Amino acid sequence: MKQNKLIKLSLESRAIELRESGNSLDDIAAVLSSEVQQKVTKSDVFRYFKGNEKIAIQVIEKQDKLKVAVAEVEISTIEQRQHVIAGLLLLAQNAEKEHVRVLAFREANNALDSLDKRLGKLSGSPGTQDVQTVININQNNLTIKDKIQRYRDAGLFNAQ
Secondary structure: OOOOHHHHOOOHHHHHHHHHOOOOHHHHHHHHHHHHOOOOOHHHHHHHHHHHHHHHHHHHHHHHHHHHHHHHHHHHHHHHHHHHHHHHHHHHHHOOOHHHHHHHHHHHHHHHHHHHHHHHHHHOOOOOHHHHHHHHHHHHHHHHHHHHHHHHHHOOOOOO
16 A cells, blocks of 8 residues: 555645635645645645544554453453352362361452452552553543544544
8 A cells, every 4th residue: 555645745734724814625645745845735745644544443443452352361360269268168168178278268369358358459549550550441442533533523524
């Protein structure tokens, strides 16, 4: 696939600046052409903005799919831990010897503590940077989605 002329000439930031200032695609093409002393067409500008929209949407979709996969793994891990804890408690209740019962209850208690820590991590208890990272990613995704919507509303991705 041929590289877009705006990218080839390193005009991306200037094109965005002009577009955010309310210039039409024709105006942007004219300004860029005069600034670089090369012909930049309305089609070049349109394809650049259209390509950026597609890339931004693909990035957001990949991030959303990754978040879903991570959440599914977390849920699966929690369910497996609950199953182990239930088994340990059953073993403790049915153990014939006292020392086996004590060991099973101790391990069940350790497993519950481990699950509590894991759930605390997921709920955002103090000191967990992973949760803050997820929150930051979510806010960043909203910012990207809002920006795409603003660009669409402003006609940044549409030919004029």
